[in-house]
Amino acid sequence: MNKFNHCEICDLHSFNFEDGIICSLTSKRPDFQKKCPDIKLDQNLKDKIIEVNTEFEDSKYVKKLAIGNFVFYSLIGVGVLGICYLLIISLFRLARIHTFTIAVFCIGIGFFGIAIGALNYSRRKRKIISPKKRNLDILTELYNVRYEFDSKISTDIMGIKETKINLRLNGEKIEQTYRY
The missing domain is CATH 1.10.287 (Helix Hairpins)
Structure with a gap:
């Protein structure tokens, strides 16, 4: 797996035009073996x-x-x-x-x-x-x-989709509605 995938979900990632995605703690590209010891997931x-x-x-x-x-x-x-x-x-x-x-x-x-x-x-x-x-x-x-994700998608007569999202992530419940 690409190390940058870890950085995409981490709150500590940063970006510069020379190196691309970097860690804001070390100001370097990701350098770890299997998993990042400093990852902050929020x-x-x-x-x-x-x-x-x-x-x-x-x-x-x-x-x-x-x-x-x-x-x-x-x-x-x-x-x-x-x-x-x-x-x-x-x-x-x-x-x-x-x-x-x-x-x-x-x-x-x-x-x-x-x-x-x-x-x-x-x-x-x-x-x-x-x-x-x-x-x-x-x-x-x-x-x-651990997370549980549930969504209900509906389309109205004008073709506009509405998605109601229920996410339970580590005990926290998030409910959102998107229209597109």
Whole structure:
């Protein structure tokens, strides 16, 4: 694991343009073996737990929506392609070919693109946040920090998400609400 991951959750980290992230106690880059003996875990840890877990829960929420969108738009795509097939058969019997059927076919394929695009977005989002969550969990376990995180995500009719967060960290309870 990268030593700078330890510094991200420590309240004693600092930054300079020459070295990047440094320890404010030693004014040097992190230099320890397995865990930092001088780490101070307070506000940065809380912020990181909330940030990473909120993103992780949001990625699960987006996955559920993406699966629903995939099913919905795939069914519409199949329906439009079915209509296109019936049009082609009807026009073929009349010995005619019309460009309208090509447009209907393209619309049907477009619905499949929308369906797959939502799944790809969900997969990319999950691929980015999963390593962050894994690193945070390893660090909290290493420093014997126990936390319980719960969130409820809802979306209103205008597409604005509201996330209600409940965090219990070493006996302290934190409740927050985010709208984005």
